[in-house]
Amino acid sequence: MLDPALLERITARRAELDELEEQLVKQLAEVRAERDELAVAERVLERMRGRSPRNVHQPDRCRGKWPDGR
Template sequence: MLDPELLERITARRAELDELEERPAKQLAEVRDERDELAVAERALERMSERPADERASAAPVPGQAGGHAVTLIPHRTSGVEGTALPPD
C-alpha cells in the first residue's frame, strides 16, 4: 500500500516544479515580444530619417476643420524649423 502522505508530498512538489518551469517560458515570451516591438520602432525611425527634411516638416501652416470651426494646423517642431513657420497672430 502506498503512503498517502508521501504521495501528497510528491504531488505538491511536482506542482511547484511545474510552476517553476512556466516562469522562464513566460519571461522569454515577454522578452521576445518587447524585442519585436523595438524592432518595429527602429524600422519606423529609420524610415522617418530617410525622408527629406522638407517633406517631414511642412513650413506653411495648413488650414483645417475642428468641431465645425476653421483652425490653423501648426507644424510639428523639428530642427531647422523657425518661428517664421508659425502663422501670424
C-alpha cells in the same frame, strides 16, 4: 488516521507542481523579453519606413549641421 501513501502522493504532486511553476516562470520571463525585443524592432522598422531614401543618409546632419543652415 492518515494514510501514509496518500500523504506521500500529495507531497510528490506538490513537488511536481513546484517544479512546473519554476519552469513556467522562466518561460514567461523569456516570452516577455522576446516580446520587448520585437517591440523595439517594430519601432525601428516604423521609423525607417517613415524616411524617404534620400533622407536616409545626410552627411551634413551627421556632422552636426542641418540642411537649412541651423
